[in-house]
Amino acid sequence: AQSVSQHNHHVILSEAASLELGCNYSYGGTVNLFWYVQYPGQHLQLLLKYFSGDPLVKGIKGFEAEFIKSKFSFNLRKPSVQWSDTAEYFCAVNSNQAGTALIFGKGTTLSVSS
């Protein structure tokens, strides 16, 4: 079955700490991979996406993610978090064929203390 697993339910960090959020997927075929952020009370925003090519993807706000095909993983990283990064983070996957739905992970809540 198609699924996305985010291992960390709630991560608590101090400002300037490094961040890595895990994401593993189970999905047949060639995939697209995404990370979204949702700030409290707000809508989804796309952080970064992977379609093909360089497995290290850079996104907005200093985030990056690495696609490791052999591990079916797409972990999100940021070298130094800020208080404003406090939010919910969702990993998502779909097929690279047009018109396929995104499957979301359960999300990781990141709390950053100043």
Add this chain to the structure above:
Amino acid sequence: GAVVSQHPSWVICKSGTSVKIECRSLDFQATTMFWYRQFPKQSLMLMATSNEGSKATYEQGVEKDKFLINHASLTLSTLTVTSAHPEDSSFYICSASSRVTNTGELFFGEGSRLTVL
């Protein structure tokens, strides 16, 4: 480009009434639109997939008679929550797949928060 707009952003209704939420792709034609539901502190769950001019395909456990989806054109899909009850209170989010880019990327609306009293 690739903007998806939802209306209304917020809606409060009485139990038993019906509510319609619109999802429009403003600057592209959407071959397929998807409707998701997000309960507080939870992830997005796919409700249904709709293609222009066709009947929507609903995910298991989603009542098609309660959540009516119409995809009348390549830029508009509507979700009608019929006979809404408090347990239908949720954040409803639509997304669309572009006919042009054809990459599998979806573009999301800002969501519609439904509160049923």
